[in-house]
Amino acid sequence: MRSPTRVLAVDPGLTRLGLGVVQGSVGRPLEMVHVDVLRTPADLDTARRLHRLEQGLEEAVRLHRPHVVAVERVFSQNNVSTVMGTAQASAVAMLVAARHGVDVKLHTPSEVKAAVTGSGRADKAQVAAMVVRLLRLAEAPKPVDATDALALAICQIWRGGAQNRLQQAHAAAQRKESLR
Amino acid sequence: MRSPTRVLAVDPGLTRLGLGVVQGSVGRPLEMVHVDVLRTPADLDTARRLHRLEQGLEEAVRLHRPHVVAVERVFSQNNVSTVMGTAQASAVAMLVAARHGVDVKLHTPSEVKAAVTGSGRADKAQVAAMVVRLLRLAEAPKPVDATDALALAICQIWRGGAQNRLQQAHAAAQRKESLR
Numbered sequence: 340m341r342s343p344t345r346v347l348a349v350d351p352g353l354t355r356l357g358l359g360v361v362q363g364s365v366g367r368p369l370e371m372v373h374v375d376v377l378r379t380p381a382d383l384d385t386a387r388r389l390h391r392l393e394q395g396l397e398e399a400v401r402l403h404r405p406h407v408v409a410v411e412r413v414f415s416q417n418n419v420s421t422v423m424g425t426a427q428a429s430a431v432a433m434l435v436a437a438r439h440g441v442d443v444k445l446h447t448p449s450e451v452k453a454a455v456t457g458s459g460r461a462d463k464a465q466v467a468a469m470v471v472r473l474l475r476l477a478e479a480p481k482p483v484d485a486t487d488a489l490a491l492a493i494c495q496i497w498r499g500g501a502q503n504r505l506q507q508a509h510a511a512a513q514r515k516e517s518l519r
Numbered sequence: 520m521r522s523p524t525r526v527l528a529v530d531p532g533l534t535r536l537g538l539g540v541v542q543g544s545v546g547r548p549l550e551m552v553h554v555d556v557l558r559t560p561a562d563l564d565t566a567r568r569l570h571r572l573e574q575g576l577e578e579a580v581r582l583h584r585p586h587v588v589a590v591e592r593v594f595s596q597n598n599v600s601t602v603m604g605t606a607q608a609s610a611v612a613m614l615v616a617a618r619h620g621v622d623v624k625l626h627t628p629s630e631v632k633a634a635v636t637g638s639g640r641a642d643k644a645q646v647a648a649m650v651v652r653l654l655r656l657a658e659a660p661k662p663v664d665a666t667d668a669l670a671l672a673i674c675q676i677w678r679g680g681a682q683n684r685l686q687q688a689h690a691a692a693q694r695k696e697s698l699r
Contacts, residue, residue: 386613386623393614413603423593426603427610430569434611437570 344499345372347405347441348492349396349432350484351413353379353388353424356395356432357484360403361474361492369493371474373403374485385424389431396435408436409495411487412445446494451487454494466490524679525552527585527621528672529576529612530664531593533559533568533604536575536612537664540583541654541672549673551654553583554665565604569611576615588616589675591667592625626674631667634674646670 343364350357356377363369377395379388400408410432413425436443449459455469467479467486473493479486523544530537536557543549557575559568580588590612593605616623629639635649647659647666653673659666 384623386617389610389614390617393618423602423606426606427613430607430610431614433566433607434569434573434614437566438573443564443566 343367343370344407344496345403345405346407346409346492346495346499347399347403347436348409348411348488348495349429350411350487350491351425351429351432352484353385353392353428354381355482355484356392356428357482357486357488358395358399359485359488359492360399360405361489361496363493363496365497368475369473369496371476371489373399374480374489375399376482376485385427389427392428392431393435396432400435400439400441405441407444407495407499408432408441409444409446409491409499411451411491412447414448444495444499446491446498450498451490451494454497455490523547523550524587524676525583525585526587526589526672526675526679527579527583527616528589528591528668528675529609530591530667530671531605531609531612532664533565533572533608534561535662535664536572536608537662537666537668538575538579539665539668539672540579540585541669541676543673543676545677548655549653549676551656551669553579554660554669555579556662556665565607569607572608572611573615576612580615580619580621585621587624587675587679588612588621589624589626589671589679591631591671592627594628624675624679626671626678630678631670631674634677635670 343362345362348359358375358377360373361369362372377392379391410429413422413429433443452461452466453459456465463483470486470489471479474489523542525542528539538555538557540553541549542552557572559571590609593602593609613623632641632646633639636645643663650666650669651659654669
């Protein structure tokens with residue numbers, strides 16, 4: 340049996356940044372270690388808001404020492420002004436992880452939905468219900484950013500192993516090819 | 520005469536980030552203190568690229584101790600995938616400034632062009648020619664990101680004072696209003 344992975348997952352945003360730490364491995368019960376939402380006031384300038392998020396993320400990484408930081412991949416199709424803030428908040432999360440030498444993995448919202456519910460088109464309520472069930476919680480953490488971060492962490496634990504095995508197989512095939 | 524302002528200006532980008540430090544005040548000759556371009560390899564993951572930019576920006580802020588950090592405002596109208604990288608790089612610049620308690624000011628490309636050449640629709644060559652002239656350089660620094668950063672720094676020095684005076688007048692008027 341492989342040792343469990345501890346994932347810190349970030350649902351990025353300037354106003355609310357969802358943060359979830361989940362530990363587990365494929366085929367074993369998952370454990371919720373931590374869940375939180377970092378908030379910054381809308382009347383603060385962007386630079387200071389990013390700095391506050393950095394402080395919260397730095398604290399979370401130091402405290403929980405994750406093996407992987409998973410960040411929701413920002414969608415360029417969405418509302419453009421929201422996307423900018425989301426991209427900036429995700430940059431801070433990636434930066435803090437890189438500073439601690441922790442690998443960063445990105446997943447799209449539909450990858451998360453598919454991993455957790457079996458359908459990439461599941462709605463928020465279905466995702467929340469599965470998060471509650473998989474982590475054996477009394478109810479879904481509020482606001483929804485917190486639940487979304489937990490869903491992302493679960494997605495990373497379940498897909499991460501497969502991603503790594505695919506990458507390793509691919510790298511091995513390339514090495515074999517180059518030896519011919 | 521007011522004491523000169525030292526501005527560190529950032530033309531943000533993941534592949535090339537232009538960085539210029541200019542010192543001066545309105546109506547006095549400007550002085551170029553530093554110009555550089557930070558580069559990160561495209562085959563590195565985004566998290567590590569942002570971390571490298573952070574290290575370069577951190578070094579520049581420590582070394583040059585700017586009074587203001589000016590960052591080019593990211594345009595949402597442009598190519599969306601480029602915008603994401605630019606938004607993320609600008610987040611790192613803002614974050615580093617905020618961490619050092621340095622104010623961040625944003626200017627759009629057309630504000631920079633208008634400040635430096637008198638026309639918001641000036642082309643790259645006109646901007647470069649004015650940067651060379653105003654900073655008494657032998658030629659425009661290459662690549663263009665470096666020259667753009669210097670133009671942004673000049674814009675901040677020239678517009679910054681006016682912005683502050685307007686803000687002060689506005690704040691004073693509000694105080695007066697609240698005393699009635």
